[in-house]
Amino acid sequence: MHAPAALIFLISAAAIIPLAHLMGIATEELAARTGPTFGGLMNATLGNAAELIIGIFALRAGLIELVKASLTGSIIGNLLLILGLSLLAGGLKHQTQTFNRQAAGMNVALLALAAVGLVVPALFLFTHPRGEAATLEHLSETVAVVMLAIYLLSLVFSLKTHRDLFRPEEAHEPPQWSLRRAVISLVVATALVAWLSEILVGVTEETIAELGVSELFIGVIIIPLVGNAAEHGAAVMVAAKNKMDLSFAIAVGSSTQVALFVAPLLVFISLAFGNPMDLAFTAFEVTAVALAVGVVTVISLDGESNWLEGAQLLAVYGILAAAFFFF
Amino acid sequence: MHAPAALIFLISAAAIIPLAHLMGIATEELAARTGPTFGGLMNATLGNAAELIIGIFALRAGLIELVKASLTGSIIGNLLLILGLSLLAGGLKHQTQTFNRQAAGMNVALLALAAVGLVVPALFLFTHPRGEAATLEHLSETVAVVMLAIYLLSLVFSLKTHRDLFRPEEAHEPPQWSLRRAVISLVVATALVAWLSEILVGVTEETIAELGVSELFIGVIIIPLVGNAAEHGAAVMVAAKNKMDLSFAIAVGSSTQVALFVAPLLVFISLAFGNPMDLAFTAFEVTAVALAVGVVTVISLDGESNWLEGAQLLAVYGILAAAFFFF
């Protein structure tokens, strides 16, 4: 272990990307064997499993601010970088692309709710700077319970009561793998991601010291790139094929999943480690999420997209990334 | 008067609810006897009379923060709790409900204006923390004048120049009561509400001490529940009957009425008591109103609603109510 920490960080991060991709494929193969409802449920809970695993190891190592930064980064990365690249790639091939406004509207409304859930604890901390950590914890847990409840209800909505609105264009392909292959792939890939996450988290602090960048930058920009690389590819590819509903579902859906499912789950998991994580993000993290949600709302409410809208999302991401770099 | 204050508070609050309802019915009976324009004007000015009366007695007792909290609570309660329950009740019976986007758009734009009117004085106080109370008062009065002017113009719009857009589904029912009965009911109910408001306000401070909750929580959550209980019932009932335009008009219209009519009126009434109320709400109150307006805007701009949108509004209300409880 004489290699510099930054190199180990880089290698383990690079190795997680294909494994996270494999987890995604195995999940979809298993989902294809079940009915659409149970399959949707699997995608909805395992879709960000890699991020969840990295988060758990980082929490265990006490890197609470890093976990919170990576949640922020995952939300804005999905909304601005992935969706931006998708709209740009799709828009360069197609003059104007359309998508289902009602499905997009549900996701945008969930994002607005997530933004409320992040603004409120941050504002509490801002107006009660002198501590009251226990109250902040209670408030964070209440917010987490409400977020989880709404996430569950949104699954009932999209998988049951209003399932006609979602992914109509996606032919339900038959499974390609044997059940055995799918299960083994999922188990092995998950175990490897867990192992690599532990290594990654173990060298993060040293890497930060070596590279001279801030923990916030590593958390907000670098880690979400690792966790979401697979989604990047998928969302951009289907956008180029003009399947915008699916592209939206991947990019925005992944963002709502992180905000309303992964984040509250980590709040409760952190309790088990005796090192509770609250939901009071920094002023700049909250603002970044609110701005990202606002811009995506403005762009998606008309049910149409073009390459300039993609470029605009990337520009907002660039401004925010620069700010996180300078912070 | 040996009963505990909380009990007196509870009884007088409970007694106001049916009386506010009676005031509403009597107002509508009188309105049905006049033309639609004058009738609309009566509903627009007397629709939140109970809240206005409670506010006046609280101002006279010097409970300025309580009045401001109850205004905040009434705005977010109408937007999130009443509209949320309505969309949920309607959405559970009907797959997708539609409403007139232009009428909803007018109300949403009025809400945005109201949010501006609340943000600006609060920001002034935030950036000039060292006082300048007279300037803050002048600014609040200017904002109040602009708000009242826009409220009057919105009545001209909805009752005169663009009246076709509003409540097309509502059959104008003939009056059921005699004129005499309507007038006497209105006068007696108003007098009783005034009497009970005086009692309610008189025991509020003691009740806060007894229950150990904050003045902010009583003002933001409890008092608006009392003042708006009648609207709750009506908005939910018509939503279940799929009359969404009417449900929107009650819930969102009541909210704009409080923000653009009751609040500025109380600013001027407070001058008469020599104890001027400004419009500089706390950072959290302003944020709560801004978030509520933002979420309602996102949900209503597409002209369609469903049960999940109702649940989302209730979730936002839950998060804000929890925060006010912990503040």
Next chain:
Amino acid sequence: MHAPAALIFLISAAAIIPLAHLMGIATEELAARTGPTFGGLMNATLGNAAELIIGIFALRAGLIELVKASLTGSIIGNLLLILGLSLLAGGLKHQTQTFNRQAAGMNVALLALAAVGLVVPALFLFTHPRGEAATLEHLSETVAVVMLAIYLLSLVFSLKTHRDLFRPEEAHEPPQWSLRRAVISLVVATALVAWLSEILVGVTEETIAELGVSELFIGVIIIPLVGNAAEHGAAVMVAAKNKMDLSFAIAVGSSTQVALFVAPLLVFISLAFGNPMDLAFTAFEVTAVALAVGVVTVISLDGESNWLEGAQLLAVYGILAAAFFFF
């Protein structure tokens, strides 16, 4: 030069207005002689030339806060005052006016991006109050580069890849002036505006002292009125003729031009004067821009307008102007 400064300020300001108008006409005459693409480019770069010139002289005189205030004022003035007057004038003559939602949507999305570009440096300054001026400068320059890039891309979009969406109603009129007359008019008017700007800037500080108003008020309210007076007339006139797309393009387009072209350009020009201007506006300026963008978004996303929406924009402008006066 014994006249009071305020009088000189007033006369030079009044003299700039018709000259700025003449610059606008000469630019359009020259644009009409070229193809629509190059003509559009000329309008897009010279459209706010008067403001740019005033800004340059103010920067040279070291009046950085005044320049920033005038940028803020120009953005909110175009969005609220010009658009408000246009919607009001148009709406008083026509019941409901419609406009191209996709073209309006592009401008609104550009505004949202501009708001992000102004919020981020201000938040950096707010959270790093103890200086780090060099970092703030780097961040401002990064933001300025991104803004300029997006402005250029928006020109590619509106003049090339999606030009069908823009100004379909505007008959491309043949040039009325000789080339010689157009060029000479442009050169002479520009030179006179530059000369008057120097005088105007030279007496600004004395005028502020004489009138007892704040530099912020002069910058946010008065100077943009001078620079934008010509646009006011044009936008209101075409709105009354029910050409809403053109009215929107002038009012909102002028606003995005100031935010995404003039402001970043002044950042780089300020470097040449050795007196760098950053993009960290005051909390109230940022809030004012964000509120203006939010209200215009709410009003324009439905593709319809009426007189009440115009009155609402004017009301928001009134509230903000009052606040800047009291600040």
